[in-house]
Amino acid sequence: MEKNKITEFYSRFSEPEFIETNYYQGNDLGSVWTKEETRFRVWAPTAEQVTVYLYRSGELGDCFLNLSMSKDRKGTWLAAVEGDWNGTYYTYGVTVDGETKEAVDPYAKAVGVNGNRGMVIDLLATNPEGFTLEQKPFFAQAADAIIYELHVRDFSSDQSSGIRNKGKYLAFTEKGTTNYHGDRTGVDYLKKLGITHIHLLPSFDFMTVDETRLSEEQYNWGYDPQNYNVPEGSYSTDPYNGKVRVREFKQMVQSLHQNGLRVIMDVVYNHTMESNESNFNRIVPGYYYRLTQDGSFSNASGCGNETASERLMMRKFMVDSVVYWAKEYHIDGFRFDLMGIHDIQTMNEIRQALNEVDPSILVYGEGWTGGMSPLPEWKRALKDNVKNMNPGIAAFNDNLRDAVKGSVFHNSDRGFVSGRDGLEESIEFGVAGSIWNEGVDYGRVLYTNSPWAVEPTQTINYTSAHDNLTLWDKLSLSNPDDSRENRIRMNLLAAAIILTSQGIPFFQAGEEFLRSKPLNEEGTAFDENSYRSPDAVNSLKWNDTTTNKEVINYYKGLIAFRKAHSALRMSKAEDVRMKLKLMDWSQPNVVTFTIVNDIDGMLCVIYNANREARTVHIPEGEWKVYVKGNQAGTEVIEFIVGEEVSVEAISAMVLIK
Numbered sequence: 128m129e130k131n132k133i134t135e136f137y138s139r140f141s142e143p144e145f146i147e148t149n150y151y152q153g154n155d156l157g158s159v160w161t162k163e164e165t166r167f168r169v170w171a172p173t174a175e176q177v178t179v180y181l182y183r184s185g186e187l188g189d190c191f192l193n194l195s196m197s198k199d200r201k202g203t204w205l206a207a208v209e210g211d212w213n214g215t216y217y218t219y220g221v222t223v224d225g226e227t228k229e230a231v232d233p234y235a236k237a238v239g240v241n242g243n244r245g246m247v248i249d250l251l252a253t254n255p256e257g258f259t260l261e262q263k264p265f266f267a268q269a270a271d272a273i274i275y276e277l278h279v280r281d282f283s284s285d286q287s288s289g290i291r292n293k294g295k296y297l298a299f300t301e302k303g304t305t306n307y308h309g310d311r312t313g314v315d316y317l318k319k320l321g322i323t324h325i326h327l328l329p330s331f332d333f334m335t336v337d338e339t340r341l342s343e344e345q346y347n348w349g350y351d352p353q354n355y356n357v358p359e360g361s362y363s364t365d366p367y368n369g370k371v372r373v374r375e376f377k378q379m380v381q382s383l384h385q386n387g388l389r390v391i392m393d394v395v396y397n398h399t400m401e402s403n404e405s406n407f408n409r410i411v412p413g414y415y416y417r418l419t420q421d422g423s424f425s426n427a428s429g430c431g432n433e434t435a436s437e438r439l440m441m442r443k444f445m446v447d448s449v450v451y452w453a454k455e456y457h458i459d460g461f462r463f464d465l466m467g468i469h470d471i472q473t474m475n476e477i478r479q480a481l482n483e484v485d486p487s488i489l490v491y492g493e494g495w496t497g498g499m500s501p502l503p504e505w506k507r508a509l510k511d512n513v514k515n516m517n518p519g520i521a522a523f524n525d526n527l528r529d530a531v532k533g534s535v536f537h538n539s540d541r542g543f544v545s546g547r548d549g550l551e552e553s554i555e556f557g558v559a560g561s562i563w564n565e566g567v568d569y570g571r572v573l574y575t576n577s578p579w580a581v582e583p584t585q586t587i588n589y590t591s592a593h594d595n596l597t598l599w600d601k602l603s604l605s606n607p608d609d610s611r612e613n614r615i616r617m618n619l620l621a622a623a624i625i626l627t628s629q630g631i632p633f634f635q636a637g638e639e640f641l642r643s644k645p646l647n648e649e650g651t652a653f654d655e656n657s658y659r660s661p662d663a664v665n666s667l668k669w670n671d672t673t674t675n676k677e678v679i680n681y682y683k684g685l686i687a688f689r690k691a692h693s694a695l696r697m698s699k700a701e702d703v704r705m706k707l708k709l710m711d712w713s714q715p716n717v718v719t720f721t722i723v724n725d726i727d728g729m730l731c732v733i734y735n736a737n738r739e740a741r742t743v744h745i746p747e748g749e750w751k752v753y754v755k756g757n758q759a760g761t762e763v764i765e766f767i768v769g770e771e772v773s774v775e776a777i778s779a780m781v782l783i784k
């Protein structure tokens with residue numbers, strides 16, 4: 128469609144009369160199957176004519192039947208067809224301004240190969256046995272979460288996984304798998320770590336992996352959305368049959384749940400892979416996106432367009448979509464890519480809608496954008512606006528991330544653990560959950576001069592994720608002259624900071640066994656943006672779990688310790704302010720704090736980032752040590768009496784009295 132025509136529509140979409148006449152609030156958009164009939168409803172207020180095309184195949188052949196839709200309530204079009212149409216593929220032909228385009232239903236619940244046709248589906252029949260009534264793993268409150276970020280393919284694609292269904296959803300259903308040394312891999316391994324949630328990188332249907340060429344090596348993280356309400360086909364054993372991916376995704380969720388792990392989805396509603404030719408835009412040109420003044424697609428995502436969550440039918444689409452995943456697939460949390468592109472009201476409505484399904488569902492996101500947006504800053508779901516959002520919405524904490532290990536934008540930049548001075552206040556800011564605490568000197572905190580969270584559960588604390596260098600690669604580049612032993616100490620100290628801070632800890636899969644994405648054999652160059660790099664770079668190398676067992680054991684010990692002590696998992700800012708005390712007697716590159724509560728008594732946590740041991744002052748008493756050097760856990764390592772303790776170089780110490 129011509130630009131000036133789109134601009135003309137675009138201004139109409141904001142008029143109160145258009146909104147009043149065309150805001151459809153029903154819950155039956157898409158195709159709704161029953162044995163007796165299938166009904167199709169699509170929202171297309173600017174269309175002159177809409178037709179449903181029915182196909183036998185998801186890929187080939189002409190339409191064998193077309194159904195003319197009739198204009199119905201609030202901008203929607205409706206068609207019904209008698210009989211059992213389960214497994215029939217369909218698209219819509221939408222005529223706007225004399226031009227007809229074929230589009231996949233944005234509300235499609237299943238699709239054919241490469242997502243080019245929707246499919247009518249009997250969803251109940253895709254449920255694996257026991258799924259309908261399955262029990263989710265017990266989970267009391269957001270502060271208890273320990274999140275592990277994982278890409279479906281990375282999990283199993285390497286030979287060393289010992290997993291048969293490499294790169295597939297079904298990899299998560301395999302038990303008893305081992306690496307070359309006989310150590311557990313797969314879900315057996317995940318279960319033993321102690322984490323509570325698996326956060327999956329985009330697993331809805333994305334575009335860049337060609338599902339018809341799966342014998343060839345292809346890889347993508349999946350931040351290129353095509354069909355939001357359908358699982359990605361390349362992770363299924365048969366992308367041609369629309370039912371298979373639906374069933375296998377459910378099998379994955381069920382298996383993770385059976386192993387005590389909840390499942391979070393990374394969702395990318397902020398942009399679509401296609402702009403002008405996306406399904407949204409073929410059906411209602413110009414509606415679902417923000418445009419610049421000259422009628423071009425605005426691009427706050429850095430990916431060619433940005434969606435317009437403030438538009439009521441886009442907002443409804445997002446709310447409907449997460450609720451659908453939560454109900455149909457039993458998803459336990461959502462991570463919003465570039466959440467700052469969405470408006471605050473939409474995020475709040477998503478939180479409210481999910482509360483009605485299950486209030487324990489987690490909601491968090493990236494509190495930033497990837498470029499300029501026409502949406503005013505005060506409306507954006509940015510980290511700095513988290514304080515104006517529902518307390519059940521959290522943001523990634525880049526202040527703590529970069530304070531711990533150095534800037535993600537400068538490979539040689541160091542952080543607290545790797546030898547940069549003057550970051551004590553930034554670490555304390557993170558320790559206290561990024562809320563207001565009298566012990567923090569905000570004038571000295573990295574990237575901010577005030578707290579941005581109202582409740583500690585609004586911060587996701589982390590030092591590594593899929594973006595940028597892995598933690599181990601970052602330490603290799605920022606500290607090339609340090610010994611491997613010292614770099615391991617830095618890694619352990621980073622983990623100790625994240626797992627003893629208030630808020631929700633998060634780490635990238637494999638951080639606990641020194642995951643690396645090398646670009647050469649010398650280990651001098653690493654892949655910091657591996658979104659389409661081969662499996663050889665991205666996959667988890669399971670044999671490293673044997674080599675780096677000591678590091679894994681430290682993570683496991685910290686996780687177990689965190690789970691055993693509610694003092695590290697406070698939900699309320701008031702409690703943190705009352706019970707957590709940052710000590711001002713610390714020395715350079717040392718952070719010390721205590722937490723007192725009725726159950727745990729007094730916890731004392733010390734981080735020493737200096738390259739030498741330090742004698743640190745602590746409250747006087749008889750102390751039991753649980754974390755020291757490269758050891759951590761729920762067993763007492765040693766007893767200490769007095770008001771001083773020696774803390775090893777580049778290490779954390781945790782004591783209880």
Ligand code: CA
Pocket residue numbers: 241242332333334335336338353359360361
């Ligand atoms: Ca796909």
